[in-house]
Amino acid sequence: xxxxxxxxxxxxxxxxxxxxxxxxxxxxxxxxxxxxxxxxxxxxxxxxxxxxxxxxxxxxxxxxxxxxxxxxxxxxxxxxxxxxxxxxxxxxxxxxxxxxxxxxxxxxxxxxxxxxxxxxxxxxxxxxxxxxxxxxxxxxxxxxxxxxxxxxxxxxxxxxxxxxxxxxxxxxxxxxxxxxxxxxxxxxxxxxxxxxxxxxxxxxxxxxxxxxxxxxxxxxxxxxxxxxxxxxxxxxxxxxxxxxxxxxxxxxxxxxxxxxxxxxxxxxxxxxxxxxxxxxxxxxxxxxxxxxxxxxxxxxxxxxxxxxxxxxxxxxxxxxxxxxxxxxxxxxxxxxxxxxxxxxxxxxxxxxxxxxxxxxxxxxxxxxxxxxxxxxxxxxxxxxxxxxxxxxxxxxxxxxxxxxxxxxxxxxxxxxxxxxxxxxxxxxxxxxxxxxxxxxxxxxxxxxxxxxxxxxxxxxxxxxxxxxxxxxxxxxxxxxxxxxxxxxxxxxxxxxxxxxxxxxxxxxxxxxxxxxxxxxxxxxxxxxxxxxxxxxxxxxxxxxxxxxxxxxxxxxxxxxxxxxxxxxxxxxxxxxxxxxxxxxxxxxxxxxxxxxxxxxxxxxxxxxxxxxxxxxxxxxxxxxxxxxxxxxxxxxxxxxxxxxxxxxxxxxxxxxxxxxxxxxxxxxxxxxxxxxxxxxxxxxxxxxxxxxxxxxxxxxxxxxxxxxxxxxxxxxxxxxxxxxxxxxxxxxxxxxxxxxxxxxxxxxxxxxxxxxxxxxxxxxxxxxxxxxxxxxxxxxx
Numbered sequence: 001x002x003x004x005x006x007x008x009x010x011x012x013x014x015x016x017x018x019x020x021x022x023x024x025x026x027x028x029x030x031x032x033x034x035x036x037x038x039x040x041x042x043x044x045x046x047x048x049x050x051x052x053x054x055x056x057x058x059x060x061x062x063x064x065x066x067x068x069x070x071x072x073x074x075x076x077x078x079x080x081x082x083x084x085x086x087x088x089x090x091x092x093x094x095x096x097x098x099x100x101x102x103x104x105x106x107x108x109x110x111x112x113x114x115x116x117x118x119x120x121x122x123x124x125x126x127x128x129x130x131x132x133x134x135x136x137x138x139x140x141x142x143x144x145x146x147x148x149x150x151x152x153x154x155x156x157x158x159x160x161x162x163x164x165x166x167x168x169x170x171x172x173x174x175x176x177x178x179x180x181x182x183x184x185x186x187x188x189x190x191x192x193x194x195x196x197x198x199x200x201x202x203x204x205x206x207x208x209x210x211x212x213x214x215x216x217x218x219x220x221x222x223x224x225x226x227x228x229x230x231x232x233x234x235x236x237x238x239x240x241x242x243x244x245x246x247x248x249x250x251x252x253x254x255x256x257x258x259x260x261x262x263x264x265x266x267x268x269x270x271x272x273x274x275x276x277x278x279x280x281x282x283x284x285x286x287x288x289x290x291x292x293x294x295x296x297x298x299x300x301x302x303x304x305x306x307x308x309x310x311x312x313x314x315x316x317x318x319x320x321x322x323x324x325x326x327x328x329x330x331x332x333x334x335x336x337x338x339x340x341x342x343x344x345x346x347x348x349x350x351x352x353x354x355x356x357x358x359x360x361x362x363x364x365x366x367x368x369x370x371x372x373x374x375x376x377x378x379x380x381x382x383x384x385x386x387x388x389x390x391x392x393x394x395x396x397x398x399x400x401x402x403x404x405x406x407x408x409x410x411x412x413x414x415x416x417x418x419x420x421x422x423x424x425x426x427x428x429x430x431x432x433x434x435x436x437x438x439x440x441x442x443x444x445x446x447x448x449x450x451x452x453x454x455x456x457x458x459x460x461x462x463x464x465x466x467x468x469x470x471x472x473x474x475x476x477x478x479x480x481x482x483x484x485x486x487x488x489x490x491x492x493x494x495x496x497x498x499x500x501x502x503x504x505x506x507x508x509x510x511x512x513x514x515x516x517x518x519x520x521x522x523x524x525x526x527x528x529x530x531x532x533x534x535x536x537x538x539x540x541x542x543x544x545x546x547x548x549x550x551x552x553x554x555x556x557x558x559x560x561x562x563x564x565x566x567x568x569x570x571x572x573x574x575x576x577x578x579x580x581x582x583x584x585x586x587x588x589x590x591x592x593x594x595x596x597x598x599x600x601x602x603x604x605x606x607x608x609x610x611x612x613x614x615x616x617x618x619x620x621x622x623x624x625x626x627x628x629x630x631x632x633x634x635x636x637x638x639x640x641x642x643x644x645x646x647x648x649x650x651x652x653x654x655x656x657x658x659x660x661x662x663x664x665x666x667x668x669x670x671x672x673x674x675x676x677x678x679x680x681x682x683x684x685x686x687x688x689x690x691x692x693x694x695x696x697x698x699x700x701x702x703x704x705x706x707x708x709x710x711x712x713x714x715x716x717x718x719x720x721x722x723x724x725x726x727x728x729x730x731x732x733x734x735x736x737x738x739x740x741x742x743x744x745x746x747x748x749x750x751x752x753x754x755x756x757x758x759x760x761x762x763x764x765x766x767x768x769x770x771x772x773x774x775x776x777x778x779x780x781x
Contacts, residue, residue, distance in 0.1 A: 089191065090108065090112065090191055090192035090193075091108060091189050091190070091191045092105060092106045092107070092108030092109030092110075092111070092112055092189065092190050092191075093105075093106045093108075093109070093187070093188070093189050093190075094106070094109055094122075094173075094187065094188060094189070094190060095185055095186070095187040096124055096185060096186040096187070097183055097185055098147055098175070098177070098183070098184040098185055098186060099183055099184065101123055101124035101125065102121075102122070102123055102124075103122035103123055103124060103127060104122070105117070105122045109122070109190060112159060112167065112169060112190060112192050113127075113130055113159055113161065114159075114161030114162055114163060114165070115130075115162070124143065128140055128143075130159055130160060130161075131157050131158060131159060131160065132157075132158040132159075132160050132166060135157040135158050138155075138157075139155065139157050142155055143186075146173070146175045146186065147175055147186065149175070149177070150174075150175050150176065150177050150178070151174070151175055152172075152173070152174045152175075153171075153172075153173055153174070153175075154170070154171060154172040154173070155170075155171055156168060156169070156170050156171075156193070156197075157169060157171065167192050167194045168192070168193050168194045168197045169190050169191060169192055169193060169194075170190070170191045170193045171188060171189070171190045171191075172188050172189050172190075173186055173187065173188025173189075174186065174187065174188060214234045214235075214236075215234065215235045215236075216235075216236075218236060218317070218318065219234075219236060219315050219316060219317050220233070220234055220236050220237045220240060220241075220296070220314075220315070220316040220317075220318075221233075221234040221236075221313070221314070221315055221316075222234065222237065222253075222313075222314045222316070223309065223311040223312065223313055223314075224253060224311055224312045224314065225311060225312075226273060226304060226312070227252065228252045228253050228254050228269065229250060229251065229252055229253075230248050230249050230250065230251060230252075230253055231249065231311050232249070232311075233245060233248055233249060240288075240294060240318050241286060241287075241288050241289060241294060242288055242289030242290060243289050247289070254266065256286055256287045257284060257285065257286060257287075258284070258285025258286065258287065258293055260285065261283070261284045261285045264282065264284070265282070265284050268280055268282045268300065269300070269312075272300045272301070272302050272312060273302060273312075275302065276302040276303075276304065276305055277301060277302060277303065277305075278301070278302070279299050279300070279301045280299065280300050280301075281297065281298065281299045281300075282297075282298055282300075283295065283296070283297055283298070283319070284296055284298055284316075286316075294318060294320050295318070295319050295320045295323045296316040296317060296318055296319060297316070297317045297319045298314050298315070298316045298317075299314070299315045299316075300312055300313070300314045301313050333345060334346040334349075336410075336411040338389055338392060338393065338411070339392060339393050339395075339396035339411050340396070341396050341399075341400075341409050341410055341411045341417070342408055342409065342410040342411075343410060343411065343412075344410065344412050344413065346408075346410065347408065347410035347412070347418055347420060347475075348475040348476070348479075350408055350420055351368070351420055351475035351478060351479075352474065352475045354366045354420070354422055355472060355474070355475060355478070358463060364463070365424050365425055365426070365462075365463045366420065366421060366422050366424070366463045367420075367421040367424060367427070367429075367430035367460060367461065367462050367463065368418060368419070368420055368421075368460070368461045368478055368479070368482045369418065369419040369421070369430060369433065369434055369437070369458055369459070369460050369482070369497075370416070370417075370418050370458065370459040370460075370461075370479065370482035370483050370485065370486045371399075371416065371417040371418070371419070371437065371456045371457070371458050371486070372415060372416050372417075372456065372457050372486050372490065373395065373415035373441075373454050373455070373456055374454060374455045374456060374457060374490070374494040374495060375454060375455075376388065376391075376414075376415040376454060377656050378655055378656065379391060379452060379454065381655070381656065381657070381658030381659070382655075382658065383447075383450055383452075387447050387448060387450060387452075390447045390448065391445055391447055391452055391454070392411070392415065394445050394447065395415075395417070395441060395445075395454075396409070396411065396417070398437075398440045398441060398443075399417060399419065399437060399440075399441075401440065402433060402436040402437045402440050403419055403421070403433060404421075404423075406422055406423045407419055407420060407421045407422065407433075408420040408422075412479075417456075418479070418482070419433065419437075421433065427462050427499070430460055430462060431460070431497070431499075434458050434460060434497040435497075437456065437458065438455065438456060438458065438495060438496070438497065441454065441455055441456045442454075442455050442495065455494060455495035456495065457486050457487075457489040457490035457494050457495065457496065457497075458485075458486060458489055458496070458497035458498070459481075459482045459483060459484065459485025459486030459487070459488065459489055459497070459498055459500060460482065460485060460497055460498065460499045460500065461478055461481050461482040461485065461499075461500045462499065462500075480508075481500045481504070481505065481508065482500065484500065484504050484505070484507070484508040485497075485498040485499060485500040485504050486498070488504050488507070511572060514568065514569060514572050515572050515576055515578075517558060517561075518569055518572055518573060518576070518578055519576075519578065521556065521558065522573075522578050522581050522582050522585075525581075525582070525585055530585070531556055531557055531558060531559065532554055532555065532556050532557075532582070532585065532586075533554075533555055533557065533764075534552050534553065534554060534555070534586065534589055534590065534593065534765070535552075535553045535554075535555055535762035535763060535764060536550035536551070536552060536553070536613075536762060536763055536764075536765070536768040537550060537551050537553060537755060537760060537761065537762040537763070538550055538755070538759055538760045538763075538768070538771055539551060539614070539733060539753055539754070539755045540753065540754055540755070540759050541752065541753060542734075542743055542746055542747045542751060542752060542753060542754050543747065543752070545759070546775050547611060547771055547772060547775040548610075548611060548612070548753060549611045549612035549613060549614060549646070550611070550612075550613050550614065550768055551613075551614040551616075551648070551755065551762075552586065552590045552593075552613060552614065552615050552616070553566070553616075553762050554566060554570075554582075554586050556569055574618060574620060577620060579618045579620050579621065580620060580621060580624060583617065583618055583620075583621045584621075584630060586615060586616075587615050587617075587630075587631065587634060588634050590613050590615045590645075591613075591634050591635065591638045591640050591645065592638055593613070593765060594613050594638070594640055594644055594645070595638045595639065595640055597769060597772065600769065611644070611772065611775075612643070612644050612645065612646050612674070613644065613645060613646070614646040614647070614648050614676055615645065615646070615647055615648065616647075616648045616649075616678070617647045617648065617649050617653075618653065619649075619650075619652065619653030619656050619657045619661070622649060622653055622657055622660065622661045622664050622665070623657040623660040623661060623664070627664050627667075628664055628667035628668060628671075631668060631671070631673065632671060635671065635673075641672070642671045642672030642673045643672050643673075643674065645673050645674070646673070646674045646675070646676050646696070646697065647668060647673060647674075647675060647676070648676040648677075648678045648699070649661075649665075649675070649676070649677065649678060650677075650678050650679055651677065651679065651680065654677075654693060661693075662692065662693060665693055665694055666694055669694040674696040674697065675693070675694055675695050675696050675697070676695075676696065676697035676698075676699055676733070677690075677693075677695050677697065677698050677699065678699050679699065679701045679735075680698045680699055680700055680701060680721065690724075690728055690730070691728075695730055696730065696731060697730065697731045697732070697733055698721065698725045698730055698731070698732050698733070699732075699733045699734075699735050699755075700718060700721055700722075700732065700733070700734045700735060700751075701735060701736075702735045702736025702756070703736075704717055704718050704721075705718075705734050705735065705736045705737055705738075705742055705746075705756075706736060706738075708741070708742045708745050708746075709741055709742075709745075715745065715749075718734075718746070718749060718751075719749050722749050722750045722751050723750070726750060731752055731753065732750075732751045732752055732753065733751075733752075733753040733754065733755055734746050734751050734753070734754045734755070734756075735755050735756065736755075736756050736757075737754040737755065737756035737757075737758045737759075738756050738757045738758050739758060740758070742758070743758060
């Protein structure tokens with residue numbers, strides 16, 4: 001009996017164990033007595049009802065009720081879980097009755113469409129109308145084709161919610177035309193994939209941008225195996241190096257590296273392998289397909305442990321142009337841009353190197369030859385800087401031919417060159433090279449149709465020629481002494497060499513001391529009691545012997561050394577540009593003195609006090625941009641009549657300062673200041689200067705005056721100068737007149753004025769004033 005009861009329960013889908021009929025295992029029918037004749041609740045023989053049948057029915061009803069409640073609870077739980085899952089995944093399920101096209105939607109379907117289940121009854125055509133217009137026709141056709149036969153389908157489309165928001169959905173469905181016991185239907189799911197699509201689109205856009213950057217960028221991206229074999233190359237590699245994928249992929253990259261970089265590249269490759277995910281940057285040269293070399297800055301990163309890459313990634317940026325610029329900068333830093341010779345920096349670097357060798361090995365020998373071209377400024381000023389530059393280039397080539405391959409030829413600037421000789425054993429070789437240079441540079445130069453002649457003055461410092469007390473601390477000290485020797489050569493007649501020695505060293509020290517003293521004196525003169533003073537030498541009329549003017553001559557009373565002659569300090573002032581403040585003081589002091597003399601003469605016949613004062617002006621003053629303005633200010637400040645002032649210049653000042661001198665002199669002449677050409681006959685003595693420059697007075701140099709009565713040539717030259725000046729309406733002053741015989745001859749030759757010890761040596765202010773007063777009474781006494 002128990003077995004039958006349990007079986008019955010099992011048919012309902014459940015199996016229960018209960019103690020309700022636990023003691024019923026079988027029995028005999030109470031009516032017919034048949035043994036084991038019971039089947040469920042009736043006897044199998046007589047069909048009589050069992051006495052416990054009612055109890056069984058009651059138990060069954062109770063069990064059935066309990067089973068229904070449990071199933072309903074389980075179903076509700078499953079439905080709730082399904083709804084939660086659909087909300088989490090944004091998946092709704094749907095079903096369509098293909099005969100009516102009515103739809104059944106899950107709650108998530110309503111949320112996807114932005115509709116309310118209370119106000120909306122889904123239908124296929126209404127559902128399609130909620131899609132964006134451009135999707136509707138295509139989706140309708142998909143459904144129509146699927147409804148013709150049992151088939152599956154899927155598609156993406158765009159749902160437009162009532163709010164206007166558009167959502168992207170992915171639909172999967174299947175048609176069931178042979179539904180068991182039912183109507184044909186279609187069913188499936190719909191998932192809101194808007195965010196997923198946005199992420200996919202962003203990823204796709206990012207990938208497209210990345211691919212565009214890789215394919216069109218200037219950098220080369222490549223991936224290599226651990227052994228250096230190339231696995232991938234970006235298209236930019238072909239643009240930079242000319243290789244296609246077939247040329248390089250599968251080959252070891254090391255064989256394309258420049259020989260100078262191979263060891264460095266291998267070492268960096270080993271470092272990259274040893275340090276995963278650590279970028280290593282280095283430079284490398286790579287052979288172009290055409291055989292040229294291109295240079296790159298590479299960054300390699302070991303991503304062998306990254307499954308997506310599984311290789312070493314290199315990012316290479318072409319720096320060939322940058323390398324060229326760097327090389328040009330290095331060349332510019334070490335070589336002269338005009339002549340391509342070594343420049344000052346490279347010379348000093350090499351010279352310092354040999355000084356260090358000399359310090360470690362006292363027996364080693366070197367020599368420095370310091371060259372300065374003679375009269376180069378004349379070429380520059382007369383023919384122009386372009387011709388001057390071309391001349392310097394030709395000089396550089398000739399110098400290179402005169403030296404050995406181990407020697408260094410440098411241009412310091414302007415027309416100064418230096419030869420550093422190494423690997424020499426004695427002073428004979430440097431002297432031989434100096435002679436070769438002198439001979440070679442004296443040959444004529446042909447520059448754009450101009451034949452040019454020049455020469456050089458050379459100062460030589462030998463490793464053993466410095467005074468025993470002097471051990472060169474640096475390269476600049478060597479160049480300083482070589483420069484001193486060069487100036488000695490130039491002052492001794494040019495186109496020669498001088499070897500630096502004790503005498504030159506002493507002279508250089510003396511000049512250095514002179515320069516320091518001169519700087520202090522100029523500073524004191526401008527700001528305190530002047531150490532300088534003026535003397536005045538009369539200029540007289542040869543006919544009447546009356547004083548017509550004075551030449552101002554500067555003197556220096558140094559507190560410690562006493563009176564210093566002009567020949568000792570004026571050249572130093574010229575070289576150091578101290579002549580500019582000193583010359584300005586002299587000019588101002590001279591004009592002030594004229595003013596004082598004029599004011600001191602109280603006689604109403606002040607017009608009788610008619611004289612001029614001549615002031616020597618250097619070439620550096622004349623070429624200063626503000627010289628004319630400076631002179632005008634002094635004249636305005638003193639109230640001096642410009643005709644009372646004459647400025648004296650030398651022929652060399654005119655030649656060396658060219659157009660600047662011409663402009664300055666014309667500016668002075670327009671003010672009313674007269675111009676005297678000093679020491680005429682000793683320099684260039686060119687008639688072109690007399691025609692080009694506004695010259696009022698020629699002063700014949702004393703060397704010609706001293707020859708009067710000694711040879712006829714001197715007299716002939718003086719006569720020629722006087723006649724030439726007379727034809728140009730230029731006054732003539734003879735300098736250095738010491739005898740009556742010289743005065744008489746000059747007067748017969750037509751010279752108007754003279755200056756010299758025959759009448760007076762240079763005198764102070766008071767004596768000059770006395771001479772001026774005596775001038776009113778008669779001839780100079």
